Amino acid sequence: MREAERVHGAEEPILVPDGVSLGYCRVSSSDQSLEGQRRLLFEAGCYEVYADVGKSGATMKRPELEACLRALQPGNTLVVWKLDRLGRSVRGLVELLHQLQERDVQFRSLTEGIDTTTTQGMMMFTIVASVAEMERNLIVERTRAGLAATSGRGGRPPRLQEHDIEEARRLRYSEKWKLDSIAAKLKVSRSTIVRAVRSDGDSGVGYGGSKKPSHPQELPGGQSAQKTAGRGAGQSR
Incomplete structure (x- = not known):
């Protein structure tokens, strides 16, 4: 059992046993209920569930998520009810999953069926990563095209020279x-x-x-x- 790091602004992290799953859930407004997500995460075998209330998916400052990520140790698994509980950007999600992999932490999303402990889950992860890569390339292309059009120095060449x-x-x-x-x-x-x-x-x-x-x-x-x-x-x- 390892002691997790302390995160400023969040409750003191718990001692995390080896090989357990930690859950994370979130609601955007304080009048929404977390009970449904909590119940599903505990039913999925989570040792403890971290929860942020009144935090948008676009908000980077989510103290409980930060505490959960710091509590995770090699061999642990992060479990969420749905991918968008972690964030709305596909690129951000893929970067987070890569960070977990580098730390030898597994990941599960109950709704999308992503489970990096299985071959099928790894395939799903690869698909999500490919979509994120395509999204990044499209953003770069649109940005370059917009800059070229604005500066008047490029863009699509004329059909006839x-x-x-x-x-x-x-x-x-x-x-x-x-x-x-x-x-x-x-x-x-x-x-x-x-x-x-x-x-x-x-x-x-x-x-x-x-x-x-x-x-x-x-x-x-x-x-x-x-x-x-x-x-x-x-x-x-």
């Missing part, structure tokens, strides 16, 4: 290629080609300026606006 835009305009105006054919050659969408060839102001009225188009405006299906207008005028007569 400058030489591609020049080639698209040459094919359109000099070679008289259809928009769909240019899009297929450069392996982009038709709308991307439309934006590329119009970005210099050579557009119809209402897009990029008031100049009239120097060529028939192509409609879906390869038809031109002039031909369509001519047929419409003939039919109106």
